[in-house]
Amino acid sequence: MVKMTKCIVLLAFLCAPGCQKEAEDAPDTAQLSGTITLSGAWALYPMVIKWAQEFQALNPKVKIDVSAGGAGKGMADALAGAADIGMVSREIYPAEIEKGAYWFSVTKDAVVPTVSEDNPVLKELLTQGVRRETFIDIWITGKIKDWQQVVDSAGAHPISVYTRSDACGAAETWAKFLGRQQEDLLGVGVYGDPGLAEAVKKDNLGIGFNNINYVYDPDTKKPVAHLKVLPIDLNGNGQIDPDENFYDSRDAMVGAIDEAKYPSPPARLLHLVTRGAPQREVVRQFIRWILTEGQRYAAETGYIGLTEEKVQEELKKLMEP
Numbered sequence: 480m481v482k483m484t485k486c487i488v489l490l491a492f493l494c495a496p497g498c499q500k501e502a503e504d505a506p507d508t509a510q511l512s513g514t515i516t517l518s519g520a521w522a523l524y525p526m527v528i529k530w531a532q533e534f535q536a537l538n539p540k541v542k543i544d545v546s547a548g549g550a551g552k553g554m555a556d557a558l559a560g561a562a563d564i565g566m567v568s569r570e571i572y573p574a575e576i577e578k579g580a581y582w583f584s585v586t587k588d589a590v591v592p593t594v595s596e597d598n599p600v601l602k603e604l605l606t607q608g609v610r611r612e613t614f615i616d617i618w619i620t621g622k623i624k625d626w627q628q629v630v631d632s633a634g635a636h637p638i639s640v641y642t643r644s645d646a647c648g649a650a651e652t653w654a655k656f657l658g659r660q661q662e663d664l665l666g667v668g669v670y671g672d673p674g675l676a677e678a679v680k681k682d683n684l685g686i687g688f689n690n691i692n693y694v695y696d697p698d699t700k701k702p703v704a705h706l707k708v709l710p711i712d713l714n715g716n717g718q719i720d721p722d723e724n725f726y727d728s729r730d731a732m733v734g735a736i737d738e739a740k741y742p743s744p745p746a747r748l749l750h751l752v753t754r755g756a757p758q759r760e761v762v763r764q765f766i767r768w769i770l771t772e773g774q775r776y777a778a779e780t781g782y783i784g785l786t787e788e789k790v791q792e793e794l795k796k797l798m799e800p
Contacts, residue, residue: 510538510540511538511540511541511760511761511764512538512540512541512761513540513541513542513759513761514541514542514543514544515541515542515543515544515563515564515761515762515765516543516544516546516561516562516563516564517531517543517544517545517546517553517562517563517564517565517566517751518545518546518547518548518552518553518556518557518561518562518564518565518566519547519548519549519550519552519553519554519556519557519562519565519566519567519568519752520547520549520550520553520566520567520568520647520648520749521547521548521549521568521647521649521671521672521673521690521693522550522566522568522588522648522649522672522690522692522749523566523567523568523585523586523749523751524545524547524566525692525697525780525781526585526586526692526749526776526777526780526781526782527545527566528545529776529780530765530768530769530773530776531543531545533773533776534765534768534769534773537768541761541765543765547566547671548645548671549643549645549646549647549648549671550565550566550567550568550569550646550647550648550651551645551646551647552565552645552646553565553566553567553752554567554571554575554580554752557580557752557753557754558575558578558579558580558754559754560754563753563757563759563762564751564752564753564757564762564766565751565752565753566749566750566751566752567582567648567749567750567751567752568588568647568648568649568652568690568747568749568750569647569648569651569652569747570651571750571752575752579754579755580752580754581752581753581754581755581756581757581796582750582751582752582753583750583751583752583766583769583770583793583796583797584748584749584750584785584789584793585749585750585751585766585769585770585773585785585793586748586749586774586777586782586783586784586785587736587737587746587747587748587749587782587783587784587785588690588691588692588736588746588747588749588781588782588783589690589691589732589736589741589743589745589746589747590649590652590653590656590688590689590690590691590744590745590747591688591689591691591694591708591709591726591732591745592609592614592653592686592687592688592708592709592711593676593679593686593687593688593689593694593706593707593708593709594679594685594686594687594706594707594709595679595680595681595682595683595684595685595705595706595707596680596702596704596705596706596707597683597705598626598683598684598707599626599632599634599636599683599684600626600627600629600630600632600636601707603630603631603632604629604630604709604710605707605710605719606718606719607630607712607717607718607719608709608710608711608712608713608718608719608723609629609709609710609711609712610711610712610715611656611657611711612715613629614656614657614711615657615658617629617638617640617665617686618640618642618653618654618657618664618665618666619657619658619659619663619664619665621665623638624637624638625637625638626638626684636684637684638684638685638686639667639682639684639685639686640665640666640667640685640686640687641666641667641668641669641675641678641679641682641685641686641687642661642664642665642666642667642668642669642675642687642688643661643668643669643670643671643675644668644669644670645670645671646661647661648747648749649672649688649689649690650664650688652744652745652747653688653744653745655744655745656742656744656745666687669687672689672690672693673693675687675688675689675693676689676693676694676703676706679706680703680704680705680706681705686709688745691729691732691733691781692780692781692782694706694708695728695729695732695781697780697781700728700729700730700781701727701728701729702726702727708726708732710723710724710726711723711741711742713742722740723740725740725741729781733778733781733782733783736783737783749782751766751769756796756797757797763797766797767794767797770785770790770793770794770797771790771794774790
């Protein structure tokens, strides 16, 4: 009987409020910690920066380092183990899968053609648009060399054609829209999305292409100063019809991509790539959060969130060994 009483007293002591408080204040050993490194596509850079900020706010012991450099660099860094995650804005190639590329589609955006707002035939370009076949003759065959061949205009205005110098998803996606590959694109090569946008802004006769988040101002959601999106004449009737006129604001552009009014390509899915299925818990949880809670930040950052069906499809990849 005495032994039983002592046990009861001991249990009461262990369950006392002060002891409960000490247990509550004890460090949470299950809290995520560690560093995650990401490298790659300029297209994903603004979105991943936002995701990293929000995830770190929820998990203060986690540090996330993000660097841009093109989809090719992101893939190479992921496969070499130089980065935990590669940001890739194009399709994953079979040869990369054979080397261990394991990917998750996380959001969607698009590539758009661009010109300077000082282009001498800008009014005609915005009214008439440009057909896909014309883009092919500018970037692929080189048959079109002057703006007066694109729209009816007086005087010669030779076109300055720009492309990307780095292996990137934007160039690969734009080339795919034209039926070719990045290495087939003509033009002066410029490094990175910001560099290409800047080159076209400064050249009133220039033409280029950019991921949408380097064309629209994140605050005003209008095209950045001195840069215009060149409308695509999708039905080839020589004018931009009301249902094709969605280039003046980021919200309208995102809506057109979401509703498949803008063609795919150049609209495309964006991916995070690891070397084999991710093993580190902090990496797995970051990707899981992106595919669930993180989707809420897509629209406000200028991207298109995944459908619920697509989210579930991607989450299943985290369950695989």
